[in-house]
Amino acid sequence: MRVLVTGGAGFIGSNLVDRLLGDGHEVTVVDDLSTGRLGNLHQARQNPGLPVSFQRLDITSEALEVAVEKAKPQVVMHLAAQIDVRRSVEDPVHDAMVNVVGTVRLLEACRTAGVEKLIFATSGGCIYGEPGAEDLPVAESYDGHPESPYGASKRGVEEYLHTYGALYGLRWTALALANVYGPRQDPAGEAGVVSILAGRMLDDLPVTIFGDGEQTRDFVFVDDVVQAFVLAMERGHGLRCNIGTGEQTSVNGLYRMLADITGYRRPPEYAPERPGEIRHAALDAHLAAAELGWRPERTLRAGLEQTVTWLTG
Ligand SMILES: NC(=O)c1ccc[n+]([C@@H]2O[C@H](COP(=O)([O-])OP(=O)(O)OC[C@H]3O[C@@H](n4cnc5c(N)ncnc54)[C@H](O)[C@@H]3O)[C@@H](O)[C@H]2O)c1
Numbered sequence: 001m002r003v004l005v006t007g008g009a010g011f012i013g014s015n016l017v018d019r020l021l022g023d024g025h026e027v028t029v030v031d032d033l034s035t036g037r038l039g040n041l042h043q044a045r046q047n048p049g050l051p052v053s054f055q056r057l058d059i060t061s062e063a064l065e066v067a068v069e070k071a072k073p074q075v076v077m078h079l080a081a082q083i084d085v086r087r088s089v090e091d092p093v094h095d096a097m098v099n100v101v102g103t104v105r106l107l108e109a110c111r112t113a114g115v116e117k118l119i120f121a122t123s124g125g126c127i128y129g130e131p132g133a134e135d136l137p138v139a140e141s142y143d144g145h146p147e148s149p150y151g152a153s154k155r156g157v158e159e160y161l162h163t164y165g166a167l168y169g170l171r172w173t174a175l176a177l178a179n180v181y182g183p184r185q186d187p188a189g190e191a192g193v194v195s196i197l198a199g200r201m202l203d204d205l206p207v208t209i210f211g212d213g214e215q216t217r218d219f220v221f222v223d224d225v226v227q228a229f230v231l232a233m234e235r236g237h238g239l240r241c242n243i244g245t246g247e248q249t250s251v252n253g254l255y256r257m258l259a260d261i262t263g264y265r266r267p268p269e270y271a272p273e274r275p276g277e278i279r280h281a282a283l284d285a286h287l288a289a290a291e292l293g294w295r296p297e298r299t300l301r302a303g304l305e306q307t308v309t310w311l312t313g
Contacts, residue, residue: 001233004028004071006059006106007079009036011185012121012222016077017044017052019226026051028071031080032058040184059102068109075233076110078103079121088150089276099153107164117171119232122158124176124242124283125217126151137218137246137282140176148276158240165238173232178244178283182222182303183310194219197255198308201264209251211273216248218282221303224296231292244283245296257301261308
């Protein structure tokens with residue numbers, strides 16, 4: 001198939017591109033390199049036999065329509081986004097410009113180019129707001145409201161997906177991702193607690209935990225997330241599916257596991273909790289199991305070991 005991946009030079013997107021090429025698909029990557037790196041596509045691009053092309057462009061620009069029309073993809077995987085929750089609070093207009101307006105431009109391009117299916121990366125950690133302990137792991141039917149502009153923009157896009165499905169018959173699946181971790185997550189970035197902690201431990205630098213460290217997250221390995229995108233090419237039409245393990249791991253627990261893997265000996269330093277962060281998160285992925293045939297394969301320990309190996313490689 002011809003597949004177009006927006007955000008394909010990013011952490012998750014580039015892992016997805018490698019998998020799609022490995023599966024024999026023809027891939028066009030669209031990315032403005034605002035947080036992604038061309039180096040993430042090195043493996044894909046260094047092999048002259050692989051059918052991959054790269055278009056550096058902003059999804060909010062008119063050039064997007066031309067790129068989609070030229071690539072004529074059957075499937076679009078949409079991962080390009082403003083992903084920084086705190087930045088979305090500071091500059092909600094920019095967040096909406098990229099995440100909402102950019103996506104509507106992409107949907108229009110899909111419509112005119114006759115794209116059959118769009119798979120969207122939404123945020124399982126932000127679209128449901130702050131579910132109570134009794135609602136965890138949270139299911140797709142949970143009726144919470146986002147507490148950040150980032151969560152609101154992701155949720156808003158889901159409404160557009162319904163609309164484009166109804167108006168034009170565009171097939172879509174929204175994958176609500178838990179906390180994704182793994183190779184290529186930027187240790188200097190904002191998003192990934194795993195890569196930040198592991199990166200600092202490997203450099204034997206002090207590690208700061210915000211709050212008491214008993215806040216929990218649902219950590220899912222990037223290869224498992226990539227598998228969900230691949231399955232959604234054929235299945236799960238018109239649905240939001242949670243992609244997570246359903247298990248809560250505390251930041252203190254994560255710290256201990258990473259310290260053990262990296263041989264780090266220092267105790268953590270604790271700093272005041274950051275405002276706006278949710279206390280507990282975990283996603284119920286039964287719908288993904290039933291509709292996509294998806295299950296997380298990698299244990300946290302195995303995924304962390306692979307991430308640390310990549311960071312040291
Ligand atoms: N990492 C996670 O834990 C997580 C969790 C839930 C959802 N997601 C979603 O998954 C997707 C990928 O996230 P990631 O962690 O790989 O982040 P990332 O920052 O590595 O990837 C995002 C990519 O989009 C590109 N991009 C940003 N704005 C763009 C624009 N205007 N035009 C073109 N390209 C643009 C960036 O350069 C980058 O390559 C995002 O949509 C994010 O919201 C990620």
